Amino acid sequence: MRSPSLLTAALLTSALLTATLPAAPASAAALLIDAPAAESDAAGASRAAPRPVHGYAGLALSPRGDRLAAVEELTATHSAIVLRDAHGGAVLATIDPCPACSYAGLSFAHDGALAFIARDRAKGTSTLMVWDAGKLRTLASVAGLAASPRFSPDGKRVAALVTIGATKETGAVQAGARQVGEIGEKSDEQRLAIFDRETTLVGRAIKPLSPANRYIYEYDWAPDGSSLVVTSAQGNGDDNWWVASLDAIDAQSGALRNIARPATQINQPRVSPDGKTIAFIGGLMSDFGSIGGDVWTVDMAGGTPVNRTAGDKATVNSLVWTAGGLRGTRLAGDAAQLVEWGATGPAHVLWSHPGSLSAGGARAAWSADGREVATVMQDYTHAPAILAGPAASPRPITHDNDALPARAKVQSVSWTNDGFTVQGWLLAPLNADPAQKAPMITIVHGGPAAANEPRYVQSGLAADLLAKGYYVFYPNPRGSYGQGEAFTAANKRDFGGGDLRDILTGIDAVEKIAPVDDARLGLTGGSYGGFMSMWANTQTNRFKAIVAAAGLSNWISYYGTNGIDQWMLPFFGKTMYDDPAAYRAASAIDFIKQAHTPTFIYVGERDIEVPPTQSVEYWHALHDLGVPTSLVIYPDEGHGIRQPAHAKDATSRTIAWFDKYLGVAK
Secondary structure, three states: OOOOOOOOOOOOOOEEEOOOOOOOOOOHHHHOOOOOOEEEOOOOOEEEOOOOOOOEEEEEEOOOOOEEEEEEEOOOOOEEEEEEEOOOOOEEEEEOOOOOOEEEEEEEOOOOOEEEEEEEOOOOEEEEEEEEOOEEEEEEEEEEEEEEEEEOOOOOEEEEEEEEOOOOOOOOOOOOOOOOOOOOOOOOOOEEEEEEOOOOOOOOOOOOOOOOOEEEEEEEEOOOOOEEEEEEEEOOHHHHHHHOEEEEEEOOOOOEEEEEOOOOEEEEEEEOOOOOEEEEEEEOOOOOOOOOEEEEEEEOOOOOOEEOOOOOOOEEEEEEEEOOEEEEEEEEOOEEEEEEEOOOOOOEEEEEEOOEEEEOOEOOEEOOOOOEEEEEEEOOOOOOEEEEEEOOOOEEOOOOOOOOOOOOEEEEEEEEEOOEEEEEEEEEOOOOOOOOOEEEEEEEOOOOOOOOOOOOOOOOHHHHHHHOOOEEEEEEOOOOOOOOHHHHHHHOOOOOOHHHHHHHHHHHHHHHHOOEEEEEEEEEEEOHHHHHHHHHHHHOOOOOEEEEEOOOOOHHHHHHHOOOHHHHHHHHOOOOOOOHHHHHOOOHHHHHHHOOOOEEEEEEOOOOOOOOHHHHHHHHHHHHHOOOEEEEEEOOOEOEOOOHHHHHHHHHHHHHHHHHHHOOOO
16 A cells, blocks of 8 residues: 655545644645745745756666666646766757657667657547657557557567556556446456557557456566566456466467466566576565565576575565666665676675665666666755766766755664664754754555655655654654565564554654654554554554544455455455454454544545545544544545645645644644
């Protein structure tokens, strides 16, 4: 369950179910992401509104490692593809054939051509295009969605994932199609299609290659171009990512052959240059698109996968097989790392930094020989920049965000609990007085198989809290990525047990090094963090105010009403129908009379992952028990609040709730 975003979000027409809700402070609107001319700091002094962060999305590196491309903002409302020299960052070209479109899926051919998807939301189309030496060619237009284009090894064909007539955005975190009519009889199919690079299919029907009723999640070309390796599953694509198998699809006939059905969840299949072996990331993954685990390999002909990194105290989160061998990225404690793996032995760390990395659908983009790399790096005090160069020493080649200031003091904190080493991040206000006790908000990430990784703090909830004098604590308790697969799996059948103890022990560790007032602690989180917020209210009175976003209050009712029930089986071991006691043991509703902390709750109306009924059930219980509470359901939102006005409203209400119950001056 991914943490809903407060940072991305249009007009507020929310349906409200509200009990005692404090009014948002008059200054709150000026502290939010789209503040007008000025905003106020904690002391009330006027300061200039921050310059927007320049973003770099969908980063791709050419096979030669000499050029890169990313989607960058041209204006506040429109972005284009910017082609840059990978050695110095100079802009070589700006590609923007459709002013009404958004762009994604950037991918280079060996000859330097660039494929991408141009999406026109108003028309409901996704167009596959190729840019080659300044010339554009349209290969196909899909009435629906298209994603992940990749050139065949000889460069003559382009594969892509297509969803013809899509009824919703791809992925379970997106707003679901409305549940009306006969339920469960039809779902979107994301299928694999192959297009000839020199043929235009505009105005002609698209014929997918892969079988019907088979959802394709990820894929890679075999080096001879005769087949593609995929992760796939039958049935509903939102639900079955957790039970996908590793398969091969013939590039001519579309026939599917199973390679393996690993005991782990799988992602990012990568074929070796000789075509004999497949590597993939396998592990415990709780959320669509949240990738982490060990490196596994299996013969292309089929067989039993072998764990290449068993026992490593790190989480692999992206993988590629270059001519120089396996390359990838991993999270090791508080560090994001670029790594390589030889034929045997442990990973060799090429580069390490306490930040976060991103590049297209992975964390880093590599040259064909594995010597050059490009990635977008950021941390809590440094805004995103593109790094490129030799894999052992990439350097910043963009400087659009260099002038943006740090808005927090940051410290990585480690502590031990129950035999585990646990890590988290403490953010302090820039003007914090070390002699003055201050309130602190703990923010629990979604997942649970995920991690709080450093993202630049400029606007949004953390920035607003810091501006008002709050400390902010981001723990990574057991169940998180970053400490190895055993740590990620440590909260199986123990949701809200050891992970809550880790968080409370982490707060103890923070209070030893920072002037945090233990009498003014707040707790918040989204998705699994929302569950932890609801659950903690029934287990401890340490927190004096709680905000739960898209939280889960009753695992029994949740099991039968969510759209992704498959994700729970690796964690609980059995279905709710076979082992209801395990599900009840972690249900806040079963302990609700122990809840006394004032709690604000919000959720999206069309959330597939955690339906709004979970929030209604929890709100109803607190309301009847006389615990101060409020619930907001945002229309047309999924598992995350994306419309700007909704996000602004949720942030404002969250700040107001903490201010009221933690005694912070408005």
